[in-house]
Amino acid sequence: MMTKDDVALLILTAKKAAGLTWTGIAETLGLSPVFTHSACVGMNAFPQAKAEALVALLGLPDEAVGVLAQSPDKVFAQTVPTDPCIYRFYEIVGVYGPTLKALIHEEFGDGIMSAIDFEMSVTRQAHPKGDRVKVEMSGKYLQYNVW
Template structure:
């Protein structure tokens, strides 16, 4: 008997979501987490805190074993060094074009260091605009200064 994997649970979630006609925003609300985190952890790219894993399992009617799988630390793998999907590529392009600018301004405002991608959160919102609505992405990460020793 093979163990249930993160891929199995992702497939169950997508199926339950479709059948129940839910949105990611709706699912996130049910477990009182943000939509970005919820989607990412459902895709197996983050580990749910145990209580949230339980809550999601109940909310979507998944088998009990799914809760422990959702709480496991994933190995984060992406297979395309340069993403081909246009929606994702545009973010890669932003890093290519504005990466040195992000670095220069972080250093100007904080000193020699980085923005953490671990102690990190992100929001995506829709902003109305007369010339066409806009996607707003807000990232927030803890500043970490390089150690010297």
């Protein structure tokens, strides 16, 4: 049985061979680059039609369709990530976590931002002192139940 890791490796190889970018693949599929990349590396599930389109675009084996459409096990390392590019986001959550919580509570009440009904983008922001990385997240507000 093919796994999500097997398919991810096939995608990376085919993408390199075809000279494609994540942004380009995402556009072809009609999805965002963040969702597209995360589903390609096995952290999200493609809808059936999108899985088929990706398999056609990259010339992957048919079996890959089912694997890409399957619910993933979202397993990530729980130790502090060491790669500096990823670590900085961890540092931001550590430093600003209580601030995010305080401002959500002030604006919305006793609840949280959903990480399931959620979307995110990464874009370039031109800036005279050097361009900037812009990350935008949006998640549904969920109120705690009282029963």
